[in-house]
Amino acid sequence: MIIDRAEVIVTSPDRNFVTLKLTTDDGLTGLGDATLNGRELAVVAYLSEHVVPLLIGKDAHRIEDMWQFLYRSAYWRRGPVTMAAIAAVDVALWDIKAKAAGMPLYQLLGGASRTGLLTYGHASGKDLPELFDSIRSHLSQGYKAIRVQTGVPGLKSIYGIASNATFEANKGVRYDHEPAQRGALPNEEDWDTRSYLRHVPTVFEAVRNEFGPEIPLLHDGHHRMTPIQAAALGKSLEPYDLFWLEDVTPAENPEALRLVRQHTTTPLAIGEIFNTVWDYQQIIREQLIDYVRSAVTHTGGISHLKKVLEYAAQYQIKSGMHGPTDISPVGMAAAMHLGLSIHNFGIQEYMKHGAKTDAVFQQSFTWNDGMLHPGDKPGLGVTLDADEAGKYPYEKAYLPYNRLADGTVHDW
Ligand code: GCO
C-alpha cells in the first residue's frame, strides 16, 4: 500500500480548515486535520513544501516509522506548526489503515472501552440572565456537562463571550464563541484580573443556586493568571465543585502549577497549546493536573497523544481533549476514536460546527443525549466533498488579544 498522492486542502466554510488527503496506489484515501487557528497557512507551507515530497512512494502501513521519520529527520522539533503537520499525516495514515482493515478506527486502537463519550458545551453570557439562558439552551440540547464563561463588570469584551464585533465580522455567523475573526486585524479585548477574581465565584454561586449541585461545571482561565492568583481562584471556587478549572497560568511554565496545586483541590486541566509528551512530562510525573487538554490535531496525531494519555493513566490523570470549532470534523473524529478506545477517558469538549462545514465534511458520528460516538464506518468515518470545499476559499482570520487598562499587552 504505497502513498501516491498527497493534497493539502484549504477551505473556509464557516471558518478556515486545513486538511491533508492521502491516496494510496490501491485507491484508499485518508484524511488528517492540520488546522492551526489564525496561523493556518504556516502549516499549509510546512506540509506542501516540506512534508508532501517525503510521503510519495512510502508504505502507508508504517505509521510509527513515518511519525519518527518526520519528527526526527526535520532536526527542528516540536512547536504547533510542526506537530500539526505531523498529526495530519499520522491521522490520515490511521484512517487508511482502518479502511484497509474494514474497521472503524477505534477497533484498531483496542476496541471500545465505553458506549459513548461524555461531552461538554460552552455556555456563556455577558451577564447572569444571558448566561442562564445559554445554560438552559445547552441542557435542552442534551449537554450533560457545561463550561461557564461570563462577562466581567467593567470589561467590555473578554474571552469566551461572543462580542457583537466578532458577530458582525463573522457576517452574522455565530461560532458559538469560537473567536477567530475573519477579514480584520486582531480584535483588542480588555482585561483586569482583580475584577475577574472577584466576579467569577459569584457567578458559580448563582449557577449552583439556579441549576443545583449535580451538573458538572467547567471554567477556562485561558492562561491569564499568575500562580498565586490562580491558587486564590481555585480556592474560591471549591464550594462550587467544578469538574475542572482550565489553563489557569501561561502554559510555558509547568512549575507554576505546583503552587496552584498546593493551595486548592479544584481539579486542574491544561494542555490545549501543548504539542508533545515532553510538555507534559513534569506535570504528569508530579501529578499537578487532573486532565490532559491536548487535541489530536495539535499533538502529533493519534500515535503521539495516545502515548501522552498512557503516561497520564499511570497517575489517574484523564483525557479532556480540546474540541472547539477550530478542530475540524476530521480532527474531532480522530479524538472520538481515540477517546472511545482508551481506558482513562475523562470528557470531550464538543461545539457544533456550522451547516456549511457539515456539508464540506460528511461525518458518521452521532451525538445523543450529550454523548458522542464516532460511528462504525471503516476508518475515521469522514469524507471531504471537494466541490463543496472549493466553494469556500481561505479567508485571513486572527484571534483577538488583550490589553490591561494602562495599555500593557496581557495573555489572551
Ligand atoms: C477552549 C479553547 C478555545 C481556544 C481556541 C483558540 O477551551 O476551547 O480555549 O476556545 O481559545 O481554540 O483557537
Ligand code: MG
Ligand atoms: Mg481552553
